[in-house]
Amino acid sequence: MEQQVEVIRTIGADHIALREQVLAELRRRIVDGDYAPGERLTETRLADDFGVSRNPVREALRVVEAEGFVEILPRRGAVVATLDETAVRDLFAVREQLETLAAGLAAERADADDIARLRQLCAEARAATAAENFDRVAELNSAFHRAVIDVSGNRWLRSISSSMYHHVHWVFRVGAAQRAPHSSEEHLRLVDAIEAADPTAATAAARAHVAAAARAALGQHPTP
Template sequence: MREQTIGGSHLALRDQVLAELRRRIVDGYYPPGQRLTEERLAVDFGVSRNPVREALRVVEADGLVSLTPRRGAVVAAPDPSTVADLFAVRASLETVAARLAAERAQPADVADLRRLLEQAREATDSDDLSQVAELNSALHMRVIEISGNRWMLTMSASLYLHVHWVFKLGAAVRAPHSWEEHIRLVDAIAAGDADGAEAAAREHVAAAAEAATASLAAASS
């Protein structure tokens, strides 16, 4: 599918470029190790080099690219240390969010989670891995919203950018298992079972961490 240049939007041009650059890196359109010049990105997005330069500084801070003198920007790859840190945070955040969601979820909230599950099933069955990755993050973000803890919600936006990125690298193997684990989590939330939801979230994060570690090992071998 042909990628679109940056078009009409109410967002500032730099923010449009930034959002699209993040999406292309996370979705693998610009894969790890690929060199990204300002000139190439300006052509890709149909903009001048200035908003591209600004966006590259932000994605460097995100950890999605490395900027080096004379070489420019190179798309980063998740490393074992970063992935371990990511899942350590997820293990704490998602278990608390799951417990709170089970205690606070309303019928409309559960309906939202069921809808996301169904969309994920369809995407998994059709092997649409980009959509699976998006829905994976969307479901976890929805659980955090349902928890009602605004501090966790504020911290999660940047975190789930990286969760999406890491998940996408091993999505072909991980997707069916992730969907089944999500069913157990949502069932516990729907039942108001706080202990069960916390346990399901803990088991899910542990399984995801193991899969991500195996994916990184396979990629480096």
């Protein structure tokens, strides 16, 4: 007779999982524009939207506030943050430092599998651009940059950049239709430099890419 093994699930474990699910979905809806900048997000409304109680919603709101996706305003409560020129400039200032460092290290450390992975992401992004699936393009854009950082082999870069790429996705998605074809070409130039094991060229390609992305983003996010 087969013995049955009882699986014990704790309330605490389920609560943490639910909170993380709510957080991921709330962040996704903000990044994808389902919740627009300036839109009010009450605990009751979000609980109804997600079909959960208010407790995990409250905890998720605290996290997205700390991440900069939500602001708490007097008499209004939680509202989706607005990406203004200062926020965008600050984001790209950090991107330039992190991504140029990652590119140089990736050029020193990449192997054939790493290059194949980067080229596959570029190919998927081109296909998504041709299909005008710009939500997917934005996801692949962030995935590409995370992959370059993974290839760099620097765990500190991975840790520091983790939350940043949610904001990169948010900024990119706004102008994805116009930016996507140029971004794909710039990504390919970066991969070529990494494959050539040329840290100087990779660093230059990453810097040029971030500068072009910043110019495009600032055109989308003027000072209020």
